[in-house]
Amino acid sequence: MPLVTPLTKLLGIRVPVVQGGMQWVGLPKLVAAVSNAGGLGILTALTQPDPHALRAAIRETRTLTPHNFGVNITLLPSINPPDYEGYARAALEEGVRIFETAGNNPAPLVKLFKSQGCIVIHKCTNIRHAKAGERMGVDVLSIDGFECAGHPGEDDIGGLVLLARAAQELKIPYIASGGIADGRGLAAALALGAAGVNMGTRFVCTVESPVHQNIKDKIVASTERDTIHIFRTLHNTARVFRNKVSEEVVALERRPGGAKFEELRELVSGQRGRKVYELGDPDYGIWSAGVTVGLIKDCPTCAELLSRMESDAERIIEGMARMRVREEDVKAKL
Ligand SMILES: Cc1cc2nc3c(=O)[nH]c(=O)nc-3n(C[C@H](O)[C@H](O)[C@H](O)COP(=O)(O)O)c2cc1C
16 A cells, blocks of 8 residues: 655655755666656756756656656855756756755745746755745745755754654645655654655665765765764854765864865865765765765665665554554453
8 A cells, every 4th residue: 555645646656755956966867766666856956067958957867757856956155156047947948847945045946936836845954944935835845854964954953853843833744854764764754744755865875876886885884973064163064974085174174263165175175076976986075975874784776765665664654553452452461
């Protein structure tokens, strides 16, 4: 029996699992594999050098799956911001109808997407921003807890409390993001009132992920203690894999007087991070990873992963339902 939630109904998917936007990783082959497996794959707009290249990536994804997929637009603090609207319009013109927004001030994009009748999933890391997203008219909130890869915000609230708070405060559906890698996490998220889950790190370590096999092997060999927070002192915290480069960044931040971004720029450059995935050298630069690296023990296809998550979640939910016994049976046992 499939799990039916407000998310599966809204997106027309079978398994309530979304693959979140991932810089350098959210490419057509992975996105299509997730959508073909019954979840929602999401292309990462800014991984493409310009809106024209995003169009090509959308067309390529269409050749690989007949199912729905989305496009992520991540709004980053930047002196020279990318052409966000150009990416958004290119995706709209290519017929994309599901968007994931993340980062600062998504209101203009949300307005544009909603004026075109699109579904918007907005990712945020605290209840205040979730409620602001709700007021903007987004359809689903993706609530990223402290465990997540990438930017967890500055409040340090773990998913368990953050999702229970979402249940108290939000009126629209929300999905659990950060720290989920298996059917147990999916079942727990549903118990916390979520309509599904969003995963990043787990999808990096799948057959269809475009990263070098050495990086997948490194994830499998890692424990939950192998991530680290950089940019804490710059109030732009990011959870990344613990390696020589990220440890050096943190050491520079902790020195008396701290470190300015300019002093870290070379170490944290996005191009170095990209090379990690291309060369398969986990120490080449900074790469995003969540604490789920400790949960990941294999490198399955997306179809194997989602089918396993679905059946494990169902088994766990059924097992929990069996915890409920009739009062007469309890008395009879005593
Ligand atoms: C390699 C990698 C790159 C990511 N890049 C982005 C990004 O560009 N934009 C974004 O909104 N989130 C990004 N994320 C965050 C994911 O979309 C997702 O919110 C997060 O991974 C959830 O936590 P989990 O890794 O514990 O599943 C990235 C995550 C990973 C692992």
